[in-house]
Amino acid sequence: MKWHHVQENWSAFYEAILDKWPEAEESELDEIDGDQRAFIxxxxDVTEQDVREARDEIREWLTGEIPSDVVMDPSHDNHSISLSSKYVPDGEDEYDDDARFGDGD
Structure with missing residues (x-):
């Protein structure tokens, strides 16, 4: 994932951040509000690492999965639906109700 995913959905990443860095505090994350430099x-500071080490650790963390509540956000629905079109048979509309898929009409 890219930093803009984190920044745009900052609070949705709290659980993942606190899992990775249990020393972090939610109130401090509120203050950071997705600012990458402030987060690094x-x-x-909380892990008592050099800034470069923290940056590398965060880069590694960014290679992980996007939290499901970000992926399931309604603002991502149309993008997810359009990506699913490769699994929809020719002649079907990926935006149609799922119950209608494969009905042969």
Whole structure:
């Protein structure tokens, strides 16, 4: 995932952040509000690491999965539906009600 995914859905990442860095505090994350530089500095501080080490650790963390509540956000629905079109038979509309798929009409 990219940082903009994190920044746009900041609060949805709290659980993943707290799982990775249990030393972090939700109130501090509220203050950071998706600011990447502030987050790197904060993680470096709470883990007592060098900023470069914290940045590398965050980069590694970004290779993980996007939390399901971000993926399931309604604002992502049309994108997810359009990606699913490769699994929909020719002549069917991927935006139609799922119950109608494969009905042969």
């Amino acid at each position: 500095a904060y993680i470096a």
